[in-house]
Amino acid sequence: MELHDVWFVLIAFLWTGYFFLEGFDFGIGVLTKLLARDRTERRVLINTIGPVWDGNEVWLLSAGGATFAAFPDWYATLFSGFYLPLLLILVCLIVRGVAFEYRAKRPEENWQRNWEHAIFWTSLLPAVVWGVAFANIVHGVRIDAHKEYVGTLGDLLHPYALLGGLVTLALFTFHGTVFAALKTVGDIRVRARKLALVLGPVTAVLAAGFLVWTQADSGNGKSLVALVVAVAALVGAVGAIGRRREGWSFALSGLTVAAVVAMYFLTLFPNVMPSSLNEQWNLTVTNASSTPYTLKIMTWGAGITAPIVLLYQGWTYWVFRKRIGTQHIADSASH
């Protein structure tokens, strides 16, 4: 296996980590309006991801940095091409991070409500936009002979991509609902389970439709396997939550997220960003990658650091493994 292939897999891994972890973060954000009935319940939800959301988000920065280092042309074409969607995501991530940290810093009702609105919208929008962006990457966009994106914003908003956005939103919300059922106790846990049983089938139908479309559009033998795994895991996740097996359900909804990302990347390979104008102009793992020397250094670096990151992030989840409920939220609105 060539080093640029290794890095294709590693970047796929980083995106999988990002969507697996930030998937339920975004879901929790959406649930603050969908599931929580009052302020205390919203705080319960927010605090299920309190100690970990920041570490989860760094997976995105790592994916970005790794793409810059391993496939500079991919990084340049993707982020200069998808300019305004990325701007929207960045604005959301800025406001969202500040919202988590500042929401409880003042006792005023208005102050807290505004940040809660912010948490909802800045969780919902990136979930949609990432879906639209990845659907476009897989589908192919207008890239010219100089590896430049020459399309417009409107070119990115076709039905297939919009369905992709809807699917990620549904999937992340379902993933978040299952996570909420796993991490809370009391009334909110019961309602989270019920909501998951409604969201699950809807998500399954949308996801199956979108993935079959993807398979027909640009799939191959391997991506078909990922498709089957994704749909089966999603059905399994709904079945498990119906039997009150929250741990299993969460593992399976996570597997669904991973299988969807895997399907994207299996569909892409050996391209990283296909051109819809001319196949000769596709960005591939060979024509967009860095030199073998850089890739070798990066491989050593990632090979050593990534397992350590997994260990201590896993430890964090273990430290904060206790379920929380409304009784665990201190009354004082301010800190």
Next chain:
Amino acid sequence: MELALAPETLARWQFGITTVYHFLFVPLTISLAALTAGLQTAWVRTENPKYLTATKFWGKLFLINIAMGVVTGIVQEFQFGMNWSDYSRFVGDVFGAPLAFEALIAFFFESTFIGLWIFGWDKLPKRIHLACIWMVSIGTILSAYFILAANSWMQHPVGYRLNKKSGRAELTDFWAVLTQNTALTQFFHTMTAAFLVGGAFMVGIAAFHLARKKHIPVMRTSLRLGLVTVVIAGLLTAVSGDTLGKVMFKQQPMKMAAAEALWDGQAPAPFSVFAYGDVQKGHNTVELEIPGLLSFLANDNFSSYVPGINDVNKAEQEKYGPGDYRPNIPVAYWGFRWMIGFGMASFSLGLLGLWLTRRRFLLPQRLRTGEDEVPHLVLFRNKALSPKFARWYWLTALWTLLFPLIANSWGWIFTETGRQPWVVYGVLRTSDAVSPHTSQTEVLISMITFTLLYAVLAVIEVRLLVKYVKAGPPELTDDDLDPPTRIGGDRTDADRPMAFSY
């Protein structure tokens, strides 16, 4: 196209605005992480609750600050690709590696362990909880090192070759990129300057409370820690600045000539205190100088030759072809002066404060103060300052907290604009680095969006800081003083509220 609104100009403004804004929070984060960790260490070792109170107080301000540091940093990770795609293609092979390492090593460290520190007060034993804040501190410093190595490569590219066929820079020696003298001196200078910021921040806020005779034991300790930090960091900033200056004179003579508005080479060369000149004609009309000092700063002797702006411009035209290789001279000249001026001022005021509040050391018995008294301000041997002068000192000390921030910003503005018209010195011009297909409208939209968003957040952030500074340190509870001894917490009461919740 109107040059003032060309995508290149807008992209430069956007990068400048977002970076300067980001760097308001960075030095405070780096230094407050370490200082808070130090205070918590003092608590764990001595069990004196004063240190725990101080840890909680500075820790809270640290968290309000780091939240902004983190979110403004996210933008930078992607801005290279968005606005500077040709740059990214050209340097990705070299520049991407330190950036990726920064994320993999430092960002994960910081973000994970800060979560453990914020939420772990009632979940982790004392020493493990303490280790978490030290991990955060190490993360912030590692992160600075990697990003400065990347920036230093743009100032002075090493360890690469130009591939004519692919038209890009290719990494040949990563070790050289990480250990070149530009990277090491920039790192040293940035770190010391960051601690100057944190020290002055502590001094200013401690002075605010001491002037009102509030929270005296905690604020006395903080004042002392802050003053010592300011003096040591200030001294090291000057030393590292001198070292960095000598490196710059060799690597980027144009930047240093511009910093001194030295138009024509001289031996010995004078240090300019004040100058007013005509950029078009290339000379100064008003000058106030210290003879020979510039030669000393550049080469360690008072009579050596230092090339001027006009000489370097001519030399670069011969080397790289026709063009104007001069940066914006007034910005470089005044940026350099503001940096040194505000840095020196904060150091001097720190030194003065350390002398005024000296304890046992050279102080007669009757002027010594106890732990719960506001220290006397003693200028000469036997007499404390009058209340009027004392008030003036505390007020000055409060406002001093802004000085190092101003100095840090101008230092970076000088470093970055002094390198123009190059984005990678001597290799790639800024005008060849922008994204070719990103429209004027797109860049304008993002520039306005970020500027407005950042402005709003700045107001919110400063008001929160002021609120929590004024409120002073929190009262400790029994739970605070009695942390768990097992991971996950000791207490069996399942319905006990969390020690911290958002």
